[in-house]
Amino acid sequence: MTTLDELFAGRAATIVPEAIGPTVAAELRARLAPRYARYELRDRGSYEIATNVDEPAVFAALGDLAHQVTGRTLAVFEARAVRLGPGDYLLAHHDRPDDDVPVELMLDLSPASVPGAEVHYRQRGKVYFRVASRPGSLSVVERGPTVTCNHTYVSQRHAGASVVRLIVRLRDAAHTANERSPQR
Amino acid sequence: MTAMWRLGPAWQDEARLAKAWREAEPFPHLVFEDVVADEDMAALFEIVEDEPVDRYEGDILAFDATAPEAVTEAMRGLRDEFSAVLAPALARITGKAVRRADMRAYAYRVGHYLLPHADHQDGLGRALAFAYYLPSPEPPVGGELELFRCTLADGELVATIPDRRIAPRGNRLVVFDVSDVSLHQVCEVLGGLRISLAGWFYP
Numbered sequence: 001m002t003t004l005d006e007l008f009a010g011r012a013a014t015i016v017p018e019a020i021g022p023t024v025a026a027e028l029r030a031r032l033a034p035r036y037a038r039y040e041l042r043d044r045g046s047y048e049i050a051t052n053v054d055e056p057a058v059f060a061a062l063g064d065l066a067h068q069v070t071g072r073t074l075a076v077f078e079a080r081a082v083r084l085g086p087g088d089y090l091l092a093h094h095d096r097p098d099d100d101v102p103v104e105l106m107l108d109l110s111p112a113s114v115p116g117a118e119v120h121y122r123q124r125g126k127v128y129f130r131v132a133s134r135p136g137s138l139s140v141v142e143r144g145p146t147v148t149c150n151h152t153y154v155s156q157r158h159a160g161a162s163v164v165r166l167i168v169r170l171r172d173a174a175h176t177a178n179e180r181s182p183q184r
Numbered sequence: 185m186t187a188m189w190r191l192g193p194a195w196q197d198e199a200r201l202a203k204a205w206r207e208a209e210p211f212p213h214l215v216f217e218d219v220v221a222d223e224d225m226a227a228l229f230e231i232v233e234d235e236p237v238d239r240y241e242g243d244i245l246a247f248d249a250t251a252p253e254a255v256t257e258a259m260r261g262l263r264d265e266f267s268a269v270l271a272p273a274l275a276r277i278t279g280k281a282v283r284r285a286d287m288r289a290y291a292y293r294v295g296h297y298l299l300p301h302a303d304h305q306d307g308l309g310r311a312l313a314f315a316y317y318l319p320s321p322e323p324p325v326g327g328e329l330e331l332f333r334c335t336l337a338d339g340e341l342v343a344t345i346p347d348r349r350i351a352p353r354g355n356r357l358v359v360f361d362v363s364d365v366s367l368h369q370v371c372e373v374l375g376g377l378r379i380s381l382a383g384w385f386y387p
Contacts, residue, residue, distance in 0.1 A: 042300040042332060042344040043367055087372070089299060092243045116295075120243065150243040155295055156326075156372050 011101070011142035012070050013121060013129040019065060019138035020058075025109045028058065029164055032081045032109075044094035046087065047151070053079040053166065062105050062138065062168055069140045074103055074170035081109070082151065084117065084163040090151035092122055098143050102171050106131060106139045109164040117163045118152045133163060188224050188262060189269040192216075201277045210333035210347040212278065213360035220355055225319065231258040232289045232318065232381070244299040247370075248291040263287035263383075270314075271385060274359060280311045282385035292327050292378035298370035300332060300344065303362045303384065310362045310384040318379040319354030325375030327352045331360070332367035341365075352378050 020028075036048035059076045066074050082090065106119060110133060119131040119139065124146050131139040141147075154161055194216055195201070205212045220228055235250045254260045267285040275282050292298075303313050315329060328349040335343035344367055350358055360366060362384065370378075 040344065041341060042346075042369070043302065043341065089243075091299070152243065153246075153297060153299060153372075157295065157374060 011144065012103070013141045014069055014139070015131060015134075016065055016069070016138040016140065017134065018136050019062075020107060020109075020136050022136065025136060026111070028055065028166065029109050029111070031055075032083075032164070032166075036081075036083055043091075045090040045151075047090050048083040048085075048088075050081040050083075053081055055079070055166075058107075058166075059168060062107065063170065065138060066103050066105055066140055066170055070103055070142060072103065073173045075173040076168055077102070077171050078169040079167065081164065081166045083165075084151060084154050086154050086156040086158055086161055088151075088163075089153040092120075092125070092148040092150040095148045095150065097145055097148055099145055100171065101142055101144045102169050104139075104141045104143050104149070105166075105168040105170065106141075107166040107168070108133065108135050108137045109166055110135045111162060111164075114154060114158055114161040114163050116152060117154045117158075117161070119165070120150050120152060122148045122150070187265065187269070188220055188228060189266050190219060190221060191269065191273055192218060195273055198273065198277050202279070205278055210331050210345075211361050211363065211366050213331065213358060214277070215350060216357040216359075217353075218355050219316065219357045225355075228262070229318065231256070231262050232379070235259045235289055237289070237291060244301055245297065247296045247298065248293065250289045252286070252288060254287070259287075259289075262381075266381075267385075274312060274385060278312060278359075278361070280385070281387050282311050283387060285314070285385045286383040287381055288383055290378075290380045290382055292324065292370065292373045292380075294373055294375060296370075296378075297372040300330075300367050300369040302364055302366050302368075304364050304366065308384075309386045311387060312359055312385040313362050313366070313382070314357060314359045314385065315352075315380050315382040316357045317352040317354055318381070320352075320377050320379050322376040323354070324352055324373050324378035326371050327373040327376075327378035328371045329358055330369050330371055332369075334365040334367050336365065352380065 035050035117133040121129040333347040
């Protein structure tokens with residue numbers, strides 16, 4: 001018999017180090033900078049967010065990396081960026097679970113590493129994958145209905161810290177095409 | 185065990201306390217000073233220090249704490265006496281028919297925090313929350329109890345504004361309401377050590 005946990009164990013959760021160089025990361029940060037809006041329902045999160053990010057060249061490169069990791073042919077269906085400073089966080093119950101199994105990419109665009117500023121992926125509340133603050137790295141996670149994610153609290157001891165993460169979600173290309181077709 | 189907890193002069197005018205409770209902003213709460221006599225403080229520390237402590241971490245918290253249920257007989261006695269002394273007065277003051285309390289000891293070290301949350305959960309029966317701060321050998325920098333003003337629209341939370349910070353001063357007791365809008369946090373400790381006894385009163 002195959003249990004849900006066994007099915008889950010086959011899903012990808014990995015980190016690609018140095019997926020992007022510091023110059024390209026700085027250019028992306030600069031393009032995103034004017035687009036942030038503050039989110040502050042404090043029982044859920046405290047951070048800045050830029051929605052509907054559109055960076056076709058970056059997405060194409062990330063899609064290739066995601067394909068190499070998962071073996072799936074994927075297409076982007078959502079992209080946003082979050083920026084966290086000292087005192088900021090994003091809680092797990094503020095995250096949106098998915099009915100299917102999208103791939104979530106998180107590209108660390110931070111100008112410098114911030115100790116303790118991590119992303120935690122959880123299955124039924126329990127942390128199974130930790131993404132440390134590492135500028136230029138990319139996490140690739142195949143999510144599912146029981147997976148949630150939180151961005152840990154950024155300590156106020158790190159004055160001036162800035163954590164920037166580009167979050168891109170992809171689904172199987174055929175699925176995404178079908179979803180989009182009624183709009184054409 | 186000798187009587188550790190005492191209702192001093194501040195507790196005598198219950199009508200005034202009831203009014204202060206109802207009118208407190210952003211939600212009902214009261215602050216009491218000197219609820220343990222100086223001569224009893226050493227005995228209190230002895231009880232707390234004998235209780236085993238573990239590290240707790242989650243997306244909203246990082247601190248050291250004792251187990252939800254007291255391990256030592258002395259800690260259970262401390263909790264039971266706290267309930268017996270305070271619950272009747274708090275029931276009269278707050279109008280909530282509380283009868284018993286649980287209690288854990290907490291140690292917030294540098295970098296520890298408890299992010300904003302409301303203690304209300306269906307089925308748990310929490311009626312009032314409390315935090316008692318022990319005099320710390322290294323007084324904390326930060327670690328305040330912060331209360332938020334919440335705005336609801338159609339039953340949904342639409343705004344959470346920081347409203348009041350209560351410093352974790354030694355020998356201070358804070359009692360506050362438990363409801364969907366009693367949003368509060370323990371601010372990050374930036375220096376020193378914050379030691380407290382905290383829990384909830386129940387019907």
